[in-house]
Amino acid sequence: MNLFESYIVALTNLYGIVPAEILKDIYNSQNDEQISIEEVNDILDNFPENLAEAFVYSYRGHFVHDAVVEFDEFDSLMSKKAGKPYYIPEKEELLKYTDDFYYEVTEEFDDLLDYVSDNLIKDRDRAQELVEEIQGSCQIGSSMKYVMDNFDHFKVDFKSIEQLNEVMKLVMELSNNTRIWENNGHTPMEIFEKFEKPNIRPLPEVPFDFSATNVIDMKTRKKIGRNDxxxxxxGKKYKKCCLGKDESN
Structure with a gap:
């Protein structure tokens, strides 16, 4: 497999679906030898067998992971990915994704692994297999029920609802910090922090007072509080006197 084919496999594993133009731009930005869009399209039209052996397919003008095609998720995934920026790691890190089983070991991954091996599965290697399965489910955007089905597959018996809730919290933290296809390789937390959080309107410095009124004392020109x-x-408090009359007018 040559370098460009390695990029195809790596980016498909990272994004699930890779448009030809995106593939060309990323490859050319990291390498002196450039490739044209015509050359990329030629590969899509005359697809090498070794790419199929790496679970990559040519589908509707894109490089697509086998799982997307198998579960008929192309349209759904494209809709979720629309408008989101691409996460582009450095070349050395990116090419690690040629391994279909490669994943970033995060703090959240280690936290879940520690909990599982300490409380649920004493065999550390077996516990790691479970957590890797969970992260893989998170990566492709599986539902939380599907993610939790992994515990059933590994015959995990939760001792209490409290323990289940602890595990669910750790799974959610792992999910929020896993690079996923529908975010074009970004984690949900990265998308929130970089692109959604800055657009959230800030709360006012003074919290809204639900007991306040909009009535103004015409003599002092000041707003009247309910207890004024x-x-x-x-001689009575406003709320005990004219408040109800004013609000009904």
Missing amino acids: PCPCGS
């Missing part, structure tokens, strides 16, 4: 003296001069 009523401006009618009765």
Whole structure:
């Protein structure tokens, strides 16, 4: 397998679906030898057998992972990926993804592995197999039920609902920090921190007071609080006097 074919496999494993133009741009940005879009399209049209052996296929003008085609997820995944930027690791890191089983070992991965091996599966190697299966399910965007089915497959028996909740929390943290296809290789947390969080409107510095009113005392020109003296001069608090009358007008 030559270098460009290695890029095809690595990026397909990282993104699930790779448009020809994206593949060309990433390859050319990291290598002196350049490739044209015509050459990329020629590979799509005359697909090498060794790429198929690496679970990569030519499908509707894209390089697509076998799992996407097998489960008929192309349209759904393309819809989820739309408009999201691509995560592009450095060349050395990127080419590690030529291994279909490669994954980044994160703090969240280690936390879940430690919990599983300490509390659920004493065999550390067996515990790691389970956590790798869970991360793989997270990577392709499987539902949480499908992710949790891995515990059934490994015959894990939770001792209590509290323990199940602890595990669920660790699984969610792993899922939020796993590079997934529908985010074009970004983790959910990266997408939130870099692209969604900056667009969230900040809360006001002074929290909204649900007990406040919009009534103004015409003499002082100040807003009247519910517990302030009523401006009618009765000597009662506003909420005990004219508040109901004002709100009904």
